[in-house]
Amino acid sequence: MRFLLRLPQTHLRKLSSSMSLLMGSKQFLEFCLLPSFAAAASSSPSYTRGVQRQLSSVSRRFRPVLASRPVSKSSPYHQRPNGVSPYTSVSRSPTPVVDPEDGAVQSRLANLRLKLAENGIDAQNCPSGQYSGLICPECEGGDSGEKSLSLFIAADCSSATWNCFRGKCGLKGGVRVDGRFTTSVVPVGKVERKVTVESLELEPLCDEIEDYFAARMISAETLKRNRVMQKRIGDEIVIAFTYWQRGELVSVKYRYLTKKFFQEKNTRRIFYGLDDIEKASEIIIVEGEIDKLAMEEAGLRNCVSVPDGAPASVSSKETPPEEKDTKYKFLWNCNDYLKKASRIVIATDGDGAGQALAEEVARRLGKERCWRVKWPKKSDDEHYKDANEVLMSMGPHSLSEAVRSAEPYPIQGLFSFKDFFDEIDAYYHRTHGHEYGVSSGWKTLDNFYSVVPGELTVVTGVPNSGKSEWIDALLCNLNHSVGWKFALCSMENKVRDHGRKLLEKHIQKPFFDADYGRSVPRMSVEELDEGKLWLDDTFTLIRCELDSLPSIGWVLERAKAAVLRHGIRGLVIDPYNELDHQRTQRQTETEYVSQMLTKIKRFAQHHSCHVWFVAHPKQLQQWDGGPPNLYDISGSAHFINKCDNGIVIHRNRDEKAGPLDLVQICVRKVRNKVAGQIGDAYLCYDRATGLFSDSPITPEKPERRSSRRP
Numbered sequence: 001m002r003f004l005l006r007l008p009q010t011h012l013r014k015l016s017s018s019m020s021l022l023m024g025s026k027q028f029l030e031f032c033l034l035p036s037f038a039a040a041a042s043s044s045p046s047y048t049r050g051v052q053r054q055l056s057s058v059s060r061r062f063r064p065v066l067a068s069r070p071v072s073k074s075s076p077y078h079q080r081p082n083g084v085s086p087y088t089s090v091s092r093s094p095t096p097v098v099d100p101e102d103g104a105v106q107s108r109l110a111n112l113r114l115k116l117a118e119n120g121i122d123a124q125n126c127p128s129g130q131y132s133g134l135i136c137p138e139c140e141g142g143d144s145g146e147k148s149l150s151l152f153i154a155a156d157c158s159s160a161t162w163n164c165f166r167g168k169c170g171l172k173g174g175v176r177v178d179g180r181f182t183t184s185v186v187p188v189g190k191v192e193r194k195v196t197v198e199s200l201e202l203e204p205l206c207d208e209i210e211d212y213f214a215a216r217m218i219s220a221e222t223l224k225r226n227r228v229m230q231k232r233i234g235d236e237i238v239i240a241f242t243y244w245q246r247g248e249l250v251s252v253k254y255r256y257l258t259k260k261f262f263q264e265k266n267t268r269r270i271f272y273g274l275d276d277i278e279k280a281s282e283i284i285i286v287e288g289e290i291d292k293l294a295m296e297e298a299g300l301r302n303c304v305s306v307p308d309g310a311p312a313s314v315s316s317k318e319t320p321p322e323e324k325d326t327k328y329k330f331l332w333n334c335n336d337y338l339k340k341a342s343r344i345v346i347a348t349d350g351d352g353a354g355q356a357l358a359e360e361v362a363r364r365l366g367k368e369r370c371w372r373v374k375w376p377k378k379s380d381d382e383h384y385k386d387a388n389e390v391l392m393s394m395g396p397h398s399l400s401e402a403v404r405s406a407e408p409y410p411i412q413g414l415f416s417f418k419d420f421f422d423e424i425d426a427y428y429h430r431t432h433g434h435e436y437g438v439s440s441g442w443k444t445l446d447n448f449y450s451v452v453p454g455e456l457t458v459v460t461g462v463p464n465s466g467k468s469e470w471i472d473a474l475l476c477n478l479n480h481s482v483g484w485k486f487a488l489c490s491m492e493n494k495v496r497d498h499g500r501k502l503l504e505k506h507i508q509k510p511f512f513d514a515d516y517g518r519s520v521p522r523m524s525v526e527e528l529d530e531g532k533l534w535l536d537d538t539f540t541l542i543r544c545e546l547d548s549l550p551s552i553g554w555v556l557e558r559a560k561a562a563v564l565r566h567g568i569r570g571l572v573i574d575p576y577n578e579l580d581h582q583r584t585q586r587q588t589e590t591e592y593v594s595q596m597l598t599k600i601k602r603f604a605q606h607h608s609c610h611v612w613f614v615a616h617p618k619q620l621q622q623w624d625g626g627p628p629n630l631y632d633i634s635g636s637a638h639f640i641n642k643c644d645n646g647i648v649i650h651r652n653r654d655e656k657a658g659p660l661d662l663v664q665i666c667v668r669k670v671r672n673k674v675a676g677q678i679g680d681a682y683l684c685y686d687r688a689t690g691l692f693s694d695s696p697i698t699p700e701k702p703e704r705r706s707s708r709r710p
């Protein structure tokens with residue numbers, strides 16, 4: 001008889017009092033009621049070893065032998081119908097000298113139960129001085145509805161603490177009868193216990209447990225080297241993962257086949273397999289002991305496992321100081337081993353909890369020396385979960401390969417080109433379109449300037465040079481050729497005037513029968529109606545109805561909304577000086593302009609929108625009538641430094657110098673050589689319709705006079 005061993009109750013009590021509360025005493029009861037590890041030797045078949053055997057067959061072999069045994073209602077292990085299972089005979093605390101019949105104690109217990117009820121915990125049937133297993137009010141025991149909440153009411157009924165041992169929940173807390181909240185679940189002032197193989201009565205593994213590991217492709221040799229043992233508790237035998245540090249047994253973690261764990265109480269938390277990384281400069285961290293053993297099967301001994309599994313999620317708080325970092329105490333305890341490592345491969349589970357653990361570990365160890373394993377694909381949309389699963393399904397080579405191909409742990413703001421290969425491919429194959437920029441609609445200008453989504457063009461020119469007219473004409477061309485829509489933030493324009501100018505360009509007829517229209521007939525009412533629909537469909541207006549001027553942030557907020565609501569591809573801000581430019585006392589104008597342009601560029605790039613930003617030049621001293629310089633823009637040299645394209649619009653006002661309708665488009669800066677180059681194009685302006693066309697003549701000596709006299 002190998003597994004079915006019944007120990008006397010006295011032994012059981014002694015044993016239980018030394019068990020950790022990691023998983024709550026619920027396991028202990030289950031363990032007694034449903035000893036999943038127990039197997040009747042008498043009915044035990046002779047097992048054939050072999051790694052090919054499936055775990056299911058092992059599970060069958062470990063079928064609980066006591067499951068069919070009726071449990072006496074008077075048994076201390078009987079579960080009450082209200083779902084409460086007080087472990088009256090397996091209390092883990094020494095029984096204090098408190099008379100439960102004492103009236104004061106009774107009243108405290110009643111008060112405590114009320115406070116527990118406020119926390120969603122029904123403790124009506126939970127006695128004091130003991131642990132009770134309850135349904136957790138937070139996770140309700142997960143899919144299986146297990147009683148995962150371990151509640152302890154102090155013997156004197158002064159306080160109660162609770163802890164949900166489901167890794168995905170982890171609810172814990174406490175109340176005191178005086179109303180003060182306590183988070184301490186484990187009594188304070190605990191002393192680390194010294195444990196030995198003998199004192200814990202650990203035994204070498206039996207064949208059945210070795211078979212269980214063999215089915216998980218963990219060899220007897222690996223089990224032996226890692227000193228995996230077993231322990232008899234009551235009628236059962238559980239696996240004992242022994243935690244050693246420099247040859248000394250530090251702690252033991254026990255595991256049921258049902259994947260429930262508990263750990264020796266009041267022992268030091270360290271990594272499992274710690275001595276294997278003593279001098280390693282490269283280490284691997286996994287989430288469970290079996291994964292550590294799996295790594296060894298793949299030839300990777302420099303591996304350790306965390307002792308307590310994964311948290312439910314990444315903590316939103318700052319990493320606490322060492323003394324308060326209780327959940328990750330093992331990292332601090334093992335710091336001497338870890339600080340030597342220059343490459344730490346984190347190979348936790350692929351699920352959310354495993355990734356949360358990876359994040360918590362990496363942020364404590366320093367992400368710059370961490371790598372992350374991505375488990376191979378199981379199917380098109382699923383990956384293997386952990387090291388042991390990869391070992392079992394794909395073999396040791398694939399496991400070591402997965403570790404070898406670990407990727408640098410992502411650091412916010414730090415990228416490699418590889419992260420952008422998809423984008424570079426799309427750019428090369430021109431799958432998004434407009435990679436060369438969209439034609440301005442004027443052949444002569446296309447040699448120098450085309451419109452690339454996500455870029456910023458700063459447009460300047462002396463007053464009345466035709467900046468706004470040219471931008472409006474460009475927008476009309478873009479709408480007619482590629483259907484782009486735009487948001488207009490043109491503070492100087494009355495809406496009706498702006499509408500008129502845009503309609504004239506669209507209909508190609510003057511709005512009025514006025515002098516400027518010369519002999520061209522004005523647009524008809526029908527044309528106006530059709531034009532209004534086009535106007536409404538193509539443009540969104542950003543206007544600040546209040547007396548105050550809008551800030552750049554305010555404008556960009558509206559532009560973002562226009563991207564989402566109307567799918568705009570361009571934004572015009574005309575002009576810069578009509579925005580509110582209040583800045584802090586400490587900020588210089590240069591700093592302010594720099595930050596403002598950064599915001600605009602971010603918007604442009606993020607939303608793949610082109611932004612035209614009109615800025616006036618400062619008052620030119622002794623202006624000679626030539627086009628101004630981009631550095632003449634009032635405010636700051638950042639306009640030219642930060643923009644992708646810089647354009648100066650200049651028109652001839654001197655009859656002797658050439659036709660008066662001649663407009664010089666001076667492309668003074670082009671950052672993206674795919675989109676253009678520096679140079680001048682000449683367009684003709686039609687006053688009647690506001691349209692621009694390629695000029696048939698190009699002045700022999702284009703105006704390149706400086707804005708200042710020598």
Ligand SMILES: Nc1ncnc2c1ncn2[C@@H]1O[C@H](COP(=O)(O)OP(=O)(O)OP(=O)(O)O)[C@@H](O)[C@H]1O
Pocket residue numbers: 461462463464465466467468469470616651652660661662663685687
């Ligand atoms: N090449 C041109 N020939 C004649 N008139 C023009 C020419 N370009 C623009 N105009 C006229 O000049 C006026 C001002 O044009 P627009 O508003 O586009 O100039 P602007 O440079 O934006 O001026 P501001 O800097 O004052 O905002 C308009 O009435 C327009 O019709």
